[in-house]
Structure formats: C-alpha cells, structure tokens
Amino acid sequence: GAGVSQSPSNKVTEKGKDVELRCDPISGHTALYWYRQSLGQGLEFLIYFQGNSAPDKSGLPSDRFSAERTGGSVSTLTIQRTQQEDSAVYLCASSPWVLYEQYFGPGTRLTVT
Amino acid sequence: DQQVKQNSPSLSVQEGRISILNCDYTNSMFDYFLWYKKYPAEGPTFLISISSIKDKNEDGRFTVFLNKSAKHLSLHIVPSQPGDSAVYFCAASAVGGANNLFFGTGTRLTVIP
Numbered sequence: 149g150a151g152v153s154q155s156p157s158n159k160v161t162e163k164g165k166d167v168e169l170r171c172d173p174i175s176g177h178t179a180l181y182w183y184r185q186s187l188g189q190g191l192e193f194l195i196y197f198q199g200n201s202a203p204d205k206s207g208l209p210s211d212r213f214s215a216e217r218t219g220g221s222v223s224t225l226t227i228q229r230t231q232q233e234d235s236a237v238y239l240c241a242s243s244p245w246v247l248y249e250q251y252f253g254p255g256t257r258l259t260v261t
Numbered sequence: 262d263q264q265v266k267q268n269s270p271s272l273s274v275q276e277g278r279i280s281i282l283n284c285d286y287t288n289s290m291f292d293y294f295l296w297y298k299k300y301p302a303e304g305p306t307f308l309i310s311i312s313s314i315k316d317k318n319e320d321g322r323f324t325v326f327l328n329k330s331a332k333h334l335s336l337h338i339v340p341s342q343p344g345d346s347a348v349y350f351c352a353a354s355a356v357g358g359a360n361n362l363f364f365g366t367g368t369r370l371t372v373i374p
Contacts, residue, residue, distance in 0.1 A: 152304065181361060190265070191305070191350065191364035207361065239304055250362065252297075252304025 150174070152253035154240050160259045161230055169225040169256045173242030180223050181243075181250060182215055184236040191239065197223065230260045264288045265353050267365035275373050280338040282368050284351030287332065291353040295362065296325060296336050299348045308349075309336070341372045 153172045161167050173180050182194040193207040197217040208214070212230075217223040227234055237257050241250035266285045274280045284294075292313035297305035311318040311325045311334065318325050324337045338345055348369045352362040 183364075188366065190263070190267075190366040191352075191362075193361035193363070196361055204361070241304070249295075249307050249310070252306065254302060254304050 152240055152242050152251055154238075154253040154256050156256060157254065158257045158259075160261060163232060163260055164229055166226065166228045167230055167258065169227075169238050169240075169258070171223045171225070171240030171242075171253060173221065173223070173240070174251055175221075177242035177244055177251070178220070179243045179250075180217055181241045182223070182225050183239045183241065185239060185255075186233075186236040194225070194238075227258075230258075232260045234258060235260045263366070264291075265351055265363045265365040267349075267351055267368050269368050270366070271369040271371070273371045273373060274341045276343055277340045280336075280341045280345065280370055280372070282336040282338075282349050282351075282370065284334050284336075284365055285332060286334075286353050286363075288353070288355070288363070289332070290355040291363075292356055293354045294325070294327060294334050295352045295354075296323075297350040297352060297364075299350060299367070305350055338370075341370075343372045343374050346370055346372050 155170045178199045180197040183191040185191050195215045196204040212228045215225045237255040239255045241252045243250045295310040296308040298308045299305040309320050309323050311327050327334045348367040350367045351365040354362050
C-alpha cells in the first residue's frame with residue numbers, strides 16, 4: 149500500500165511569508181508526527197496527533213508554528229512569517245497505535261531566503 | 262540539550278567487514294531504543310529496536326546491543342554491504358513519557374566495495 153506522502157517536496161519562500169506543508173499518513177494510522185531536521189542536527193520533534201485527542205504541541209519552537217489534522221487523516225503544518233532559521237527538512241511520520249514504529253514520509257525541504 | 266548523542270558523524274567500512282555504530286543517551290527514563298536508516302531524499306525507515314529489558318536484539322545482519330549502566334547502545338552490521346551506505350539515526354523513548362522519539366544527529370555510513 150501507499151506510504152506516507154508529503155507535499156511539496158521542496159519549497160523556497162521569502163522571509164516573512166507564510167507556508168503550508170502537507171502530510172498524508174498511511175491509511176488507518178491513528179498517530180501522526182511532525183519533525184524537522186536542520187543542517188547537522190538530529191530530528192527535532194514538533195507536534196504529535198493521536199486520534200481525536202488534543203495534540204501534543206510541546207515541540208513547536210514558537211507560536212508562528214501550528215498544525216492541524218483534519219478528519220483524523222491529512223495534516224497541515226503552517227509556519228507564519230517565516231524566518232531563515234526555519235530552513236530545514238520537515239518530516240512527517242505516522243504509526244498505528246503502537247508508538248514506536250513510525251513510518252516516515254520523504255520530507256519537505258524548506259528554504260527561507 | 263541533546264538527550265541522544267551520536268558522536269561519530271561518519272564511518273567508512275570495507276565491504277564484508279563489520280560496521281559498528283554507537284549511540285549514547287542521558288535520560289535514564291528511556292526504555293525503548295530504535296535505529297532508523299535514511300537514504301538521501303527519503304524519510305527514515307525503521308531498522309531494528311530493543312527494549313530495556315533486553316541487552317541484545319538480532320535481525321539478520323543487524324544486531325543492536327544495549328548497555329543500560331553505561332547508557333550506551335550500538336548497532337552492528339555484519340557483513341557490511343554497499344547498499345548499507347546511508348545515514349543511521351539512533352532514537353529513544355520512554356513508556357508513559359512524551360509521545361515522541363528523541364533522535365540522535367545521525368552517523369553517515371559508507372561501505373566501500
């Protein structure tokens with residue numbers, strides 16, 4: 149079956165603009181995660197959705213970052229007023245109820261100029 | 262504060278020899294550990310995991326060793342193959358803790374034919 153998909157694969161934006169990144173998880177997976185990987189860094193947790201529960205937003209670096217998950221499936225990560233330090237690869241992952249085996253999408257490479 | 266550390270950014274190994282990738286962690290509450298493999302332009306893929314109740318888990322050519330007292334784990338690949346060339350991430354989590362994985366910064370493995 150289809151894996152996790154993300155769009156766009158690459159996004160170049162000007163500083164100060166808003167961007168939206170999309171994630172389509174594996175069908176039936178109830179948990180969805182957003183991570184980002186900055187140059188030379190490990191994967192940094194951003195936000196976690198599990199079913200209809202309130203999301204765990206503890207990893208969001210600032211209030212410019214927000215995410216939604218509609219209908220328990222597709223998720224959108226929004227970054228408002230982008231800054232150059234937001235440049236990174238943004239990865240989405242989903243998993244069935246079991247937390248640990250997360251399946252990752254290919255990522256969106258965001259470049260803020 | 263990096264709770265999971267991979268101190269070797271890169272490793273080169275001759276085909277057929279053993280590859281040993283190391284990972285250290287600081288949080289004694291971590292009780293589940295995973296290794297992910299990442300090829301360029303793809304998301305990480307789950308490779309192997311180990312629970313803190315074990316000190317070794319083996320899956321084909323891949324073996325993960327856990328030393329809880331030293332807060333250290335390692336991934337052994339034997340024999341190494343050119344297709345194993347990728348970036349390997351160590352990750353950790355705590356049951357009942359945060360709903361996310363803490364990742365290391367990765368080690369780039371190059372297997373030389």
